[in-house]
Amino acid sequence: MISLHNVSKTFNGVPVIHAITLSIAQGDIHGIIGASGAGKSTLLRIMNLLEAPDSGEVEVNKQKLTAFNSKQLRQVRKSIGMIFQHFNLVANKTVYQNVVVALELANYPKADRRKRAVECLQFVGLESFMTKYPAQLSGGQKQRVAIARALANHPHVLLCDEPTSSLDPHTTAEILAVLSDINKRMGVTIVLVTHEMDVIKSLCNRVTVLSDGSVHDTVSITPKGIQATENTAAHLLKQLMKDGDPHA
Numbered sequence: 001m002i003s004l005h006n007v008s009k010t011f012n013g014v015p016v017i018h019a020i021t022l023s024i025a026q027g028d029i030h031g032i033i034g035a036s037g038a039g040k041s042t043l044l045r046i047m048n049l050l051e052a053p054d055s056g057e058v059e060v061n062k063q064k065l066t067a068f069n070s071k072q073l074r075q076v077r078k079s080i081g082m083i084f085q086h087f088n089l090v091a092n093k094t095v096y097q098n099v100v101v102a103l104e105l106a107n108y109p110k111a112d113r114r115k116r117a118v119e120c121l122q123f124v125g126l127e128s129f130m131t132k133y134p135a136q137l138s139g140g141q142k143q144r145v146a147i148a149r150a151l152a153n154h155p156h157v158l159l160c161d162e163p164t165s166s167l168d169p170h171t172t173a174e175i176l177a178v179l180s181d182i183n184k185r186m187g188v189t190i191v192l193v194t195h196e197m198d199v200i201k202s203l204c205n206r207v208t209v210l211s212d213g214s215v216h217d218t219v220s221i222t223p224k225g226i227q228a229t230e231n232t233a234a235h236l237l238k239q240l241m242k243d244g245d246p247h248a
């Protein structure tokens with residue numbers, strides 16, 4: 001579903017992503033974890049070409065994004081939703097307007113926009129908050145609005161950049177349940193960047209460990225735990241399982 005081939009990125013002469021090759025299967029919930037500055041957000045933004053790699057290829061849903069012009073990219077991004085740590089809602093628009101704007105920008109058929117926006121807000125349990133403004137919502141509610149907006153155009157993929165990092169544990173669990181539901185009920189492939197091992201363990205079925213802009217390893221997570229390979233056993237378990245936080 002998502003395929004990165006030999007992708008590299010440099011900022012101001014400093015290499016941040018080094019020749020990464022990575023495949024994410026359709027229907028997966030794939031975590032990306034690593035220390036601060038490892039390049040997690042940059043890698044995620046490369047997946048929808050919000051950040052263009054200096055070299056390498058990016059393919060999503062069999063479409064080679066790195067060969068697309070800006071018009072084609074705008075088109076393909078309709079099928080790739082994205083949510084962020086700080087929600088990125090428009091402060092002077094209502095909950096409903098924040099969702100419907102995604103449909104307007106994507107030229108969604110005018111007559112169907114209201115129905116679709118309401119449908120998405122119902123999915124995240126916020127249909128009774130449609131006339132509220134972001135400032136009147138809790139952090140968890142704001143993230144639900146952002147999720148509804150990201151779902152509006154029926155995406156195949158949802159990219160999540162630290163979606164629960166500014167939320168308390170109870171709200172984190174609620175948002176993770178919504179993401180799990182989206183994956184199960186809508187078949188949306190989810191890629192989630194986080195520095196919280198607990199988030200990976202409770203939601204993801206695969207995880208890539210990023211270290212200094214390189215993939216250290218990609219491993220499966222089953223109900224029995226992380227299926228660490230020899231390569232990860234030492235590093236992953238020591239670095240990440242300790243205190244459940246790679247920043248520790």
Ligand SMILES: Nc1ncnc2c1ncn2[C@@H]1O[C@H](COP(=O)(O)OP(=O)(O)OP(=O)(O)O)[C@@H](O)[C@H]1O
Binds near residue numbers: 034035040041042043
């Ligand atoms: N637009 C940019 N311009 C210049 N440098 C950047 C830019 N974006 C990221 N960087 C640098 O690239 C490196 C990787 O950043 P990135 O945000 O991808 O890491 P991260 O693993 O997501 O970190 P964190 O967990 O702290 O968010 C950092 O050193 C960062 O300062």
